[in-house]
Amino acid sequence: MLVFYIAANLKKGFVIEYASVLLLIAGFVIYVLYMPVLNLITQKNDLTLKSTNTILLFAFLTAILPNSLTDIGILVANLFLILGIRSVLTLGSGKHIKATILDASLCIGIASLAYFWSIAFISILFLGILYFEPKNYRNWVIPIIGLMIVYILTNCFTLVFYDSFFEINNYMNAVSFSFENYLTKDSIFSSGVLIICVVFFFSMYITKFKRKPAKTKPVVNLILMQLLVGLIIVIIAPEKNTSEMIFIAGPLAIIGTTYLELDYNELVKEINIWVFLLIPFIALLF
Template sequence: MLTQKHTYGIFFFTALAVLFPAIIENPKIVVANLFCMLALRRIISLQSDKNDEKKILDASLWIFVASFFYFWSLWFFVALYLALIIKPITYFRYYLIPVIAGLAVFLMATAYTTITKDSFVWIPGWVEAPNFDFSVYQAPKTILVILLILGIIVLTAFNRVWQIKSIPKKDRPNYLLIVQVLVVAFLTCFFSPHKTTAELLFLAVPSAIILSGYVEKLSNQWLTELILWIFILTPIVFIFV
Protein backbone atom coordinates (compact mmCIF):
# COMPACT_ATOMS: atom_id res chain seq x y z
CA MET A 1 0.00 0.00 0.00
CA LEU A 2 1.47 3.38 -1.03
CA THR A 3 -0.94 5.24 1.20
CA GLN A 4 -3.34 4.25 3.91
CA LYS A 5 -7.10 4.55 3.57
CA HIS A 6 -7.25 8.32 4.07
CA THR A 7 -8.29 11.17 1.79
CA TYR A 8 -4.89 12.86 2.09
CA GLY A 9 -3.86 11.71 -1.38
CA ILE A 10 -6.97 13.20 -3.01
CA PHE A 11 -6.59 16.37 -0.95
CA PHE A 12 -2.96 16.96 -1.94
CA PHE A 13 -3.61 16.15 -5.60
CA THR A 14 -6.54 18.59 -5.71
CA ALA A 15 -4.57 21.32 -3.94
CA LEU A 16 -1.65 20.92 -6.34
CA ALA A 17 -3.91 20.85 -9.40
CA VAL A 18 -5.64 24.07 -8.33
CA LEU A 19 -2.23 25.75 -8.21
CA PHE A 20 -1.97 25.35 -11.99
CA PRO A 21 -4.99 27.23 -13.44
CA ALA A 22 -3.29 27.10 -16.85
CA ILE A 23 -4.50 23.49 -17.15
CA ILE A 24 -7.95 24.87 -18.02
CA GLU A 25 -6.48 26.17 -21.26
CA ASN A 26 -4.44 23.00 -21.87
CA PRO A 27 -6.88 20.07 -21.94
CA LYS A 28 -4.34 17.89 -23.77
CA ILE A 29 -2.06 17.96 -20.74
CA VAL A 30 -4.97 16.93 -18.52
CA VAL A 31 -5.76 13.99 -20.82
CA ALA A 32 -2.09 12.99 -21.02
CA ASN A 33 -1.92 13.07 -17.22
CA LEU A 34 -4.95 10.81 -17.00
CA PHE A 35 -3.31 8.20 -19.23
CA CYS A 36 -0.02 8.51 -17.34
CA MET A 37 -1.92 7.91 -14.10
CA LEU A 38 -3.40 4.73 -15.58
CA ALA A 39 0.08 3.65 -16.68
CA LEU A 40 1.50 4.44 -13.25
CA ARG A 41 -1.18 2.34 -11.61
CA ARG A 42 -0.09 -0.67 -13.68
CA ILE A 43 3.60 0.06 -13.08
CA ILE A 44 3.16 0.14 -9.31
CA SER A 45 1.15 -3.09 -9.36
CA LEU A 46 4.07 -4.95 -11.02
CA GLN A 47 5.46 -5.85 -7.60
CA SER A 48 2.59 -8.29 -7.01
CA ASP A 49 3.96 -10.85 -9.57
CA LYS A 50 0.53 -11.47 -11.12
CA ASN A 51 -0.27 -11.01 -14.82
CA ASP A 52 3.06 -9.24 -15.32
CA GLU A 53 3.01 -9.34 -19.12
CA LYS A 54 -0.48 -7.82 -19.25
CA LYS A 55 0.47 -5.07 -16.81
CA ILE A 56 3.59 -4.16 -18.80
CA LEU A 57 1.63 -4.13 -22.04
CA ASP A 58 -1.15 -2.02 -20.52
CA ALA A 59 1.32 0.48 -19.06
CA SER A 60 3.17 0.72 -22.38
CA LEU A 61 -0.01 1.34 -24.35
CA TRP A 62 -1.24 3.99 -21.88
CA ILE A 63 2.08 5.82 -22.12
CA PHE A 64 2.03 5.73 -25.91
CA VAL A 65 -1.55 7.02 -25.95
CA ALA A 66 -0.55 9.81 -23.54
CA SER A 67 2.31 10.77 -25.87
CA PHE A 68 -0.17 11.61 -28.64
CA PHE A 69 -1.51 14.35 -26.37
CA TYR A 70 1.83 15.34 -24.83
CA PHE A 71 4.88 13.87 -26.54
CA TRP A 72 7.22 13.95 -23.54
CA SER A 73 4.94 11.61 -21.62
CA LEU A 74 7.32 9.04 -23.09
CA TRP A 75 9.59 9.77 -20.12
CA PHE A 76 7.31 7.50 -18.11
CA PHE A 77 8.90 4.54 -19.88
CA VAL A 78 11.87 5.25 -17.61
CA ALA A 79 9.58 4.60 -14.64
CA LEU A 80 8.37 1.38 -16.26
CA TYR A 81 11.89 0.05 -16.82
CA LEU A 82 12.96 1.11 -13.32
CA ALA A 83 10.04 -0.90 -11.95
CA LEU A 84 11.21 -3.91 -13.97
CA ILE A 85 14.79 -3.52 -12.73
CA ILE A 86 13.81 -3.43 -9.05
CA LYS A 87 11.24 -6.19 -9.46
CA PRO A 88 12.36 -9.29 -7.49
CA ILE A 89 11.51 -11.73 -10.28
CA THR A 90 11.76 -10.62 -13.88
CA TYR A 91 12.51 -12.10 -17.31
CA PHE A 92 14.22 -10.75 -20.39
CA ARG A 93 11.01 -10.94 -22.39
CA TYR A 94 9.46 -8.36 -20.06
CA TYR A 95 11.88 -5.75 -21.38
CA LEU A 96 10.78 -6.43 -24.96
CA ILE A 97 7.05 -5.93 -24.33
CA PRO A 98 7.19 -2.09 -24.51
CA VAL A 99 9.06 -2.40 -27.83
CA ILE A 100 6.34 -4.69 -29.20
CA ALA A 101 3.69 -2.28 -27.92
CA GLY A 102 5.50 0.57 -29.67
CA LEU A 103 5.55 -1.38 -32.93
CA ALA A 104 1.82 -2.06 -32.63
CA VAL A 105 1.08 1.63 -31.99
CA PHE A 106 3.26 2.61 -34.95
CA LEU A 107 1.39 0.26 -37.30
CA MET A 108 -2.03 1.41 -36.06
CA ALA A 109 -1.11 5.10 -36.29
CA THR A 110 0.31 4.60 -39.78
CA ALA A 111 -2.83 2.77 -40.91
CA TYR A 112 -5.04 5.52 -39.42
CA THR A 113 -3.20 8.39 -41.12
CA THR A 114 -3.09 6.49 -44.40
CA ILE A 115 -6.87 6.03 -44.34
CA THR A 116 -7.86 9.48 -43.04
CA LYS A 117 -5.14 11.71 -44.54
CA ASP A 118 -3.92 9.61 -47.45
CA SER A 119 -0.42 9.77 -45.99
CA PHE A 120 1.66 7.41 -43.90
CA VAL A 121 3.92 10.19 -42.58
CA TRP A 122 2.80 11.13 -39.06
CA ILE A 123 5.89 10.99 -36.85
CA PRO A 124 7.05 14.61 -37.59
CA GLY A 125 3.68 15.85 -36.33
CA TRP A 126 3.95 13.66 -33.24
CA VAL A 127 7.45 14.60 -32.11
CA GLU A 128 7.67 17.91 -30.26
CA ALA A 129 10.98 19.67 -29.68
CA PRO A 130 11.62 20.72 -26.08
CA ASN A 131 11.44 24.37 -25.14
CA PHE A 132 13.84 25.69 -22.52
CA ASP A 133 12.34 29.17 -22.22
CA PHE A 134 11.31 29.42 -18.56
CA SER A 135 10.26 33.09 -18.64
CA VAL A 136 6.70 32.11 -17.70
CA TYR A 137 8.05 31.12 -14.28
CA GLN A 138 9.62 34.52 -13.59
CA ALA A 139 6.54 36.09 -12.01
CA PRO A 140 7.34 36.70 -8.30
CA LYS A 141 4.12 35.06 -7.11
CA THR A 142 4.75 31.99 -9.25
CA ILE A 143 8.34 31.68 -8.02
CA LEU A 144 7.28 32.01 -4.37
CA VAL A 145 4.54 29.40 -4.63
CA ILE A 146 6.69 26.91 -6.56
CA LEU A 147 9.60 27.27 -4.13
CA LEU A 148 7.30 26.79 -1.14
CA ILE A 149 5.52 23.72 -2.49
CA LEU A 150 8.60 22.14 -4.07
CA GLY A 151 10.52 22.73 -0.84
CA ILE A 152 7.96 20.73 1.12
CA ILE A 153 7.84 18.00 -1.52
CA VAL A 154 11.64 17.67 -1.66
CA LEU A 155 11.91 17.49 2.14
CA THR A 156 9.22 14.81 2.36
CA ALA A 157 10.83 12.89 -0.52
CA PHE A 158 14.20 12.90 1.28
CA ASN A 159 12.44 11.79 4.44
CA ARG A 160 10.88 8.95 2.44
CA VAL A 161 14.33 7.77 1.34
CA TRP A 162 15.79 8.27 4.82
CA GLN A 163 13.08 6.12 6.43
CA ILE A 164 13.50 3.24 3.97
CA LYS A 165 15.00 0.91 6.58
CA SER A 166 11.83 1.08 8.67
CA ILE A 167 9.70 -0.10 5.73
CA PRO A 168 8.98 -3.83 5.28
CA LYS A 169 11.23 -5.31 2.58
CA LYS A 170 8.31 -6.28 0.35
CA ASP A 171 7.13 -2.64 0.25
CA ARG A 172 10.52 -1.01 -0.30
CA PRO A 173 10.64 -1.25 -4.13
CA ASN A 174 7.43 0.74 -4.64
CA TYR A 175 8.30 3.01 -1.73
CA LEU A 176 11.41 4.18 -3.58
CA LEU A 177 9.82 3.90 -7.02
CA ILE A 178 7.50 6.81 -6.24
CA VAL A 179 10.50 9.06 -5.59
CA GLN A 180 11.95 7.94 -8.93
CA VAL A 181 8.61 8.64 -10.62
CA LEU A 182 8.75 12.16 -9.16
CA VAL A 183 12.10 12.66 -10.93
CA VAL A 184 10.61 11.29 -14.16
CA ALA A 185 7.66 13.68 -13.81
CA PHE A 186 10.09 16.57 -13.35
CA LEU A 187 11.89 15.62 -16.58
CA THR A 188 8.51 15.43 -18.33
CA CYS A 189 7.86 19.02 -17.25
CA PHE A 190 11.39 20.21 -18.03
CA PHE A 191 11.17 19.07 -21.66
CA SER A 192 7.75 20.62 -22.23
CA PRO A 193 7.47 22.14 -25.73
CA HIS A 194 5.24 24.96 -24.43
CA LYS A 195 5.95 26.31 -20.95
CA THR A 196 2.64 27.48 -19.42
CA THR A 197 2.95 26.02 -15.85
CA ALA A 198 0.20 23.53 -16.84
CA GLU A 199 2.95 20.95 -17.40
CA LEU A 200 3.59 20.97 -13.63
CA LEU A 201 0.43 18.88 -13.31
CA PHE A 202 2.64 15.85 -14.03
CA LEU A 203 4.21 16.37 -10.61
CA ALA A 204 0.84 16.23 -8.83
CA VAL A 205 0.30 12.45 -8.58
CA PRO A 206 3.74 11.35 -7.29
CA SER A 207 3.88 14.42 -5.04
CA ALA A 208 0.44 13.66 -3.59
CA ILE A 209 1.48 10.06 -2.85
CA ILE A 210 4.71 11.16 -1.16
CA LEU A 211 3.03 13.92 0.85
CA SER A 212 0.13 11.74 1.99
CA GLY A 213 2.55 8.98 3.02
CA TYR A 214 4.54 11.49 5.06
CA VAL A 215 1.52 13.05 6.77
CA GLU A 216 0.01 9.65 7.60
CA LYS A 217 3.12 8.71 9.58
CA LEU A 218 3.50 12.01 11.45
CA SER A 219 2.99 11.72 15.18
CA ASN A 220 3.19 15.49 15.61
CA GLN A 221 -0.37 16.78 15.23
CA TRP A 222 0.54 20.46 14.88
CA LEU A 223 3.00 19.73 12.06
CA THR A 224 0.32 17.72 10.25
CA GLU A 225 -2.13 20.60 10.57
CA LEU A 226 0.52 23.11 9.45
CA ILE A 227 1.19 21.18 6.23
CA LEU A 228 -2.53 20.79 5.55
CA TRP A 229 -3.18 24.50 6.12
CA ILE A 230 -0.31 25.44 3.81
CA PHE A 231 -1.89 23.40 1.03
CA ILE A 232 -5.33 24.85 1.77
CA LEU A 233 -4.27 28.50 1.87
CA THR A 234 -1.60 28.53 -0.86
CA PRO A 235 -4.02 27.85 -3.76
CA ILE A 236 -6.41 30.50 -2.39
CA VAL A 237 -3.64 33.09 -2.13
CA PHE A 238 -2.22 32.10 -5.53
CA ILE A 239 -5.57 32.54 -7.29
CA PHE A 240 -7.13 35.50 -5.52
CA VAL A 241 -4.19 37.65 -4.40
Protein backbone atom coordinates in the same frame (compact mmCIF):
# COMPACT_ATOMS: atom_id res chain seq x y z
CA MET B 1 -12.01 20.27 -7.00
CA LEU B 2 -14.88 21.55 -9.10
CA VAL B 3 -14.34 25.06 -7.75
CA PHE B 4 -10.64 25.06 -8.64
CA TYR B 5 -11.30 23.55 -12.06
CA ILE B 6 -13.95 26.11 -12.97
CA ALA B 7 -11.89 28.96 -11.54
CA ALA B 8 -8.87 27.92 -13.62
CA ASN B 9 -10.94 27.86 -16.80
CA LEU B 10 -12.61 31.18 -16.03
CA LYS B 11 -9.23 32.74 -15.35
CA LYS B 12 -7.97 31.59 -18.73
CA GLY B 13 -11.10 32.80 -20.46
CA PHE B 14 -13.99 30.56 -21.39
CA VAL B 15 -16.30 30.98 -24.36
CA ILE B 16 -19.68 29.28 -24.10
CA GLU B 17 -19.70 27.16 -27.24
CA TYR B 18 -20.76 23.57 -27.80
CA ALA B 19 -17.22 22.28 -28.38
CA SER B 20 -15.80 24.29 -25.49
CA VAL B 21 -18.43 23.01 -23.07
CA LEU B 22 -17.78 19.42 -24.13
CA LEU B 23 -14.04 19.87 -23.61
CA LEU B 24 -14.69 21.47 -20.24
CA ILE B 25 -16.83 18.54 -19.11
CA ALA B 26 -14.39 15.98 -20.52
CA GLY B 27 -11.50 17.68 -18.76
CA PHE B 28 -13.29 17.64 -15.43
CA VAL B 29 -14.23 13.96 -15.80
CA ILE B 30 -10.60 13.13 -16.52
CA TYR B 31 -9.50 15.24 -13.55
CA VAL B 32 -11.89 13.40 -11.24
CA LEU B 33 -10.71 10.01 -12.53
CA TYR B 34 -7.23 10.75 -11.20
CA MET B 35 -8.44 10.46 -7.63
CA PRO B 36 -9.66 6.83 -7.45
CA VAL B 37 -6.68 5.62 -9.48
CA LEU B 38 -4.21 7.37 -7.17
CA ASN B 39 -6.05 6.05 -4.14
CA LEU B 40 -5.93 2.54 -5.61
CA ILE B 41 -2.18 2.84 -6.18
CA THR B 42 -1.47 3.91 -2.61
CA GLN B 43 -3.78 1.40 -0.93
CA LYS B 44 -2.88 -1.64 -3.02
CA ASN B 45 0.84 -1.12 -2.54
CA ASP B 46 0.72 -0.11 1.15
CA LEU B 47 2.39 3.19 0.38
CA THR B 48 0.23 5.16 2.80
CA LEU B 49 -2.28 4.59 5.55
CA LYS B 50 -5.93 4.19 4.64
CA SER B 51 -6.94 7.82 4.30
CA THR B 52 -7.80 10.47 1.74
CA ASN B 53 -4.63 12.47 2.37
CA THR B 54 -3.14 11.56 -1.01
CA ILE B 55 -6.25 12.76 -2.81
CA LEU B 56 -6.24 15.96 -0.75
CA LEU B 57 -2.62 16.67 -1.60
CA PHE B 58 -3.11 15.88 -5.27
CA ALA B 59 -6.07 18.26 -5.42
CA PHE B 60 -3.94 20.92 -3.72
CA LEU B 61 -0.95 20.43 -6.03
CA THR B 62 -3.04 20.53 -9.19
CA ALA B 63 -5.10 23.48 -7.96
CA ILE B 64 -1.97 25.64 -7.81
CA LEU B 65 -1.32 24.71 -11.45
CA PRO B 66 -4.36 26.25 -13.16
CA ASN B 67 -2.71 26.03 -16.58
CA SER B 68 -2.67 22.24 -16.30
CA LEU B 69 -6.40 22.17 -15.60
CA THR B 70 -7.16 24.08 -18.79
CA ASP B 71 -4.99 21.96 -21.09
CA ILE B 72 -6.96 18.91 -22.23
CA GLY B 73 -3.84 17.36 -23.77
CA ILE B 74 -1.95 17.51 -20.50
CA LEU B 75 -4.93 16.11 -18.59
CA VAL B 76 -5.29 13.18 -21.00
CA ALA B 77 -1.56 12.47 -20.97
CA ASN B 78 -1.41 12.49 -17.18
CA LEU B 79 -4.42 10.18 -16.86
CA PHE B 80 -2.87 7.56 -19.12
CA LEU B 81 0.45 7.94 -17.34
CA ILE B 82 -1.16 7.30 -13.97
CA LEU B 83 -2.88 4.24 -15.43
CA GLY B 84 0.43 3.11 -16.90
CA ILE B 85 2.26 3.56 -13.61
CA ARG B 86 -0.48 1.61 -11.85
CA SER B 87 0.18 -1.27 -14.25
CA VAL B 88 3.92 -1.06 -13.63
CA LEU B 89 3.42 -1.27 -9.88
CA THR B 90 1.17 -4.32 -10.23
CA LEU B 91 4.10 -6.22 -11.75
CA GLY B 92 5.07 -6.94 -8.16
CA SER B 93 2.11 -9.29 -7.84
CA GLY B 94 3.72 -11.66 -10.35
CA LYS B 95 0.41 -12.21 -12.15
CA HIS B 96 -0.16 -11.74 -15.89
CA ILE B 97 3.26 -10.15 -16.28
CA LYS B 98 3.31 -9.90 -20.07
CA ALA B 99 -0.23 -8.51 -20.31
CA THR B 100 0.55 -5.98 -17.60
CA ILE B 101 3.72 -4.84 -19.36
CA LEU B 102 1.82 -4.46 -22.63
CA ASP B 103 -0.93 -2.52 -20.88
CA ALA B 104 1.59 -0.14 -19.31
CA SER B 105 3.40 0.44 -22.60
CA LEU B 106 0.13 1.12 -24.42
CA CYS B 107 -0.90 3.66 -21.78
CA ILE B 108 2.46 5.44 -21.95
CA GLY B 109 2.36 5.38 -25.75
CA ILE B 110 -1.12 6.94 -25.80
CA ALA B 111 -0.01 9.53 -23.25
CA SER B 112 2.87 10.51 -25.52
CA LEU B 113 0.40 11.26 -28.31
CA ALA B 114 -1.20 13.86 -26.07
CA TYR B 115 2.12 15.19 -24.75
CA PHE B 116 5.26 13.92 -26.45
CA TRP B 117 7.68 13.94 -23.52
CA SER B 118 5.39 11.56 -21.64
CA ILE B 119 7.35 8.92 -23.54
CA ALA B 120 10.12 9.40 -20.97
CA PHE B 121 8.02 7.45 -18.46
CA ILE B 122 8.74 4.28 -20.43
CA SER B 123 11.95 4.21 -18.38
CA ILE B 124 9.85 3.45 -15.30
CA LEU B 125 8.37 0.43 -17.05
CA PHE B 126 11.84 -0.90 -17.82
CA LEU B 127 12.86 -0.27 -14.22
CA GLY B 128 9.77 -2.17 -13.07
CA ILE B 129 10.75 -5.10 -15.27
CA LEU B 130 14.25 -4.96 -13.79
CA TYR B 131 12.84 -5.09 -10.26
CA PHE B 132 10.15 -7.72 -10.68
CA GLU B 133 10.74 -9.96 -13.73
CA PRO B 134 14.12 -9.33 -15.40
CA LYS B 135 15.08 -12.87 -16.44
CA ASN B 136 12.55 -13.38 -19.21
CA TYR B 137 13.94 -11.57 -22.26
CA ARG B 138 10.46 -11.30 -23.78
CA ASN B 139 9.49 -8.85 -21.07
CA TRP B 140 12.11 -6.41 -22.33
CA VAL B 141 10.73 -6.56 -25.87
CA ILE B 142 7.04 -6.13 -25.03
CA PRO B 143 7.26 -2.36 -24.25
CA ILE B 144 8.69 -1.74 -27.72
CA ILE B 145 5.89 -3.81 -29.23
CA GLY B 146 3.35 -1.80 -27.24
CA LEU B 147 4.72 1.49 -28.55
CA MET B 148 4.73 0.10 -32.09
CA ILE B 149 1.07 -0.88 -31.72
CA VAL B 150 0.21 2.67 -30.69
CA TYR B 151 2.17 4.00 -33.67
CA ILE B 152 0.45 1.64 -36.12
CA LEU B 153 -3.03 2.39 -34.78
CA THR B 154 -2.30 6.12 -34.92
CA ASN B 155 -1.32 5.74 -38.57
CA CYS B 156 -4.56 3.88 -39.23
CA PHE B 157 -6.50 6.71 -37.60
CA THR B 158 -4.78 9.47 -39.57
CA LEU B 159 -5.18 7.54 -42.82
CA VAL B 160 -8.91 7.09 -42.27
CA PHE B 161 -9.70 10.61 -41.07
CA TYR B 162 -6.97 12.75 -42.64
CA ASP B 163 -5.89 10.65 -45.63
CA SER B 164 -2.24 10.88 -44.62
CA PHE B 165 0.33 9.03 -42.58
CA PHE B 166 1.18 10.03 -39.05
CA GLU B 167 4.10 12.44 -39.32
CA ILE B 168 6.70 11.68 -36.70
CA ASN B 169 8.25 15.14 -37.06
CA ASN B 170 5.03 16.81 -35.97
CA TYR B 171 4.78 14.36 -33.09
CA MET B 172 8.19 15.03 -31.57
CA ASN B 173 8.82 18.09 -29.44
CA ALA B 174 11.98 20.08 -29.03
CA VAL B 175 13.97 20.48 -25.83
CA SER B 176 14.23 23.83 -24.10
CA PHE B 177 16.26 24.83 -21.07
CA SER B 178 14.82 28.32 -20.89
CA PHE B 179 13.07 29.02 -17.59
CA GLU B 180 11.98 32.58 -18.29
CA ASN B 181 8.31 31.61 -18.37
CA TYR B 182 8.52 30.38 -14.78
CA LEU B 183 9.54 33.86 -13.69
CA THR B 184 6.45 35.57 -15.06
CA LYS B 185 3.69 36.85 -12.81
CA ASP B 186 1.37 33.99 -13.79
CA SER B 187 3.87 31.23 -13.07
CA ILE B 188 6.26 32.32 -10.34
CA PHE B 189 3.90 31.60 -7.43
CA SER B 190 2.87 28.15 -8.68
CA SER B 191 6.39 27.07 -9.57
CA GLY B 192 7.79 28.46 -6.31
CA VAL B 193 5.25 26.64 -4.13
CA LEU B 194 5.78 23.41 -6.04
CA ILE B 195 9.57 23.59 -5.72
CA ILE B 196 9.21 24.12 -1.96
CA CYS B 197 6.85 21.13 -1.76
CA VAL B 198 9.25 18.93 -3.72
CA VAL B 199 12.20 19.77 -1.46
CA PHE B 200 10.23 19.55 1.79
CA PHE B 201 8.18 16.43 1.05
CA PHE B 202 11.13 14.61 -0.50
CA SER B 203 13.34 15.26 2.54
CA MET B 204 10.58 14.03 4.86
CA TYR B 205 10.01 10.96 2.71
CA ILE B 206 13.68 9.98 2.65
CA THR B 207 13.67 10.19 6.44
CA LYS B 208 10.80 7.72 6.64
CA PHE B 209 12.00 5.55 3.74
CA LYS B 210 14.17 3.38 5.98
CA ARG B 211 11.09 2.32 7.93
CA LYS B 212 9.36 0.91 4.88
CA PRO B 213 9.10 -2.91 4.67
CA ALA B 214 11.59 -4.47 2.27
CA LYS B 215 8.81 -5.78 0.02
CA THR B 216 7.50 -2.27 -0.65
CA LYS B 217 10.87 -0.65 -1.36
CA PRO B 218 10.88 -1.50 -5.10
CA VAL B 219 7.48 0.20 -5.38
CA VAL B 220 8.77 3.19 -3.42
CA ASN B 221 11.78 3.40 -5.74
CA LEU B 222 9.46 3.42 -8.74
CA ILE B 223 7.45 6.29 -7.25
CA LEU B 224 10.66 8.22 -6.65
CA MET B 225 11.70 7.46 -10.22
CA GLN B 226 8.35 8.76 -11.43
CA LEU B 227 9.00 12.01 -9.58
CA LEU B 228 12.48 12.25 -11.07
CA VAL B 229 11.24 11.69 -14.63
CA GLY B 230 8.52 14.27 -14.05
CA LEU B 231 11.13 16.78 -12.91
CA ILE B 232 13.24 16.06 -16.00
CA ILE B 233 10.21 16.74 -18.20
CA VAL B 234 9.66 20.03 -16.37
CA ILE B 235 13.28 20.96 -17.09
CA ILE B 236 13.26 20.08 -20.80
CA ALA B 237 9.66 21.04 -21.68
CA PRO B 238 9.66 23.29 -24.77
CA GLU B 239 6.78 25.49 -23.60
CA LYS B 240 7.08 26.03 -19.89
CA ASN B 241 3.78 27.38 -18.58
CA THR B 242 3.58 25.21 -15.40
CA SER B 243 1.05 22.83 -17.00
CA GLU B 244 3.82 20.25 -17.42
CA MET B 245 4.31 20.27 -13.64
CA ILE B 246 1.20 18.13 -13.28
CA PHE B 247 3.41 15.13 -14.06
CA ILE B 248 5.07 15.48 -10.66
CA ALA B 249 1.80 16.09 -8.79
CA GLY B 250 0.88 12.39 -8.54
CA PRO B 251 4.13 11.03 -7.09
CA LEU B 252 4.57 14.16 -4.99
CA ALA B 253 1.10 13.68 -3.48
CA ILE B 254 2.03 10.12 -2.51
CA ILE B 255 5.36 11.26 -1.09
CA GLY B 256 3.77 14.21 0.71
CA THR B 257 1.22 11.97 2.39
CA THR B 258 4.10 10.62 4.44
CA TYR B 259 4.41 14.05 6.05
CA LEU B 260 0.71 14.22 6.92
CA GLU B 261 0.91 10.77 8.48
CA LEU B 262 3.68 11.67 10.90
CA ASP B 263 2.78 11.64 14.57
CA TYR B 264 2.55 15.23 15.67
CA ASN B 265 0.12 17.60 17.36
CA GLU B 266 -3.44 17.62 16.03
CA LEU B 267 -3.38 21.41 15.89
CA VAL B 268 -0.38 21.28 13.58
CA LYS B 269 -2.23 18.83 11.34
CA GLU B 270 -5.23 21.15 11.18
CA ILE B 271 -3.01 24.09 10.30
CA ASN B 272 -1.31 22.10 7.55
CA ILE B 273 -4.63 21.10 6.02
CA TRP B 274 -5.91 24.67 6.09
CA VAL B 275 -2.71 25.88 4.44
CA PHE B 276 -3.15 23.30 1.69
CA LEU B 277 -6.73 24.45 1.20
CA LEU B 278 -6.00 28.18 1.15
CA ILE B 279 -2.87 28.31 -1.04
CA PRO B 280 -4.76 27.39 -4.26
CA PHE B 281 -7.06 30.38 -3.73
CA ILE B 282 -4.00 32.59 -3.38
CA ALA B 283 -2.63 31.12 -6.62
CA LEU B 284 -5.73 32.33 -8.46
CA LEU B 285 -4.76 35.91 -7.61
CA PHE B 286 -1.57 35.67 -9.68
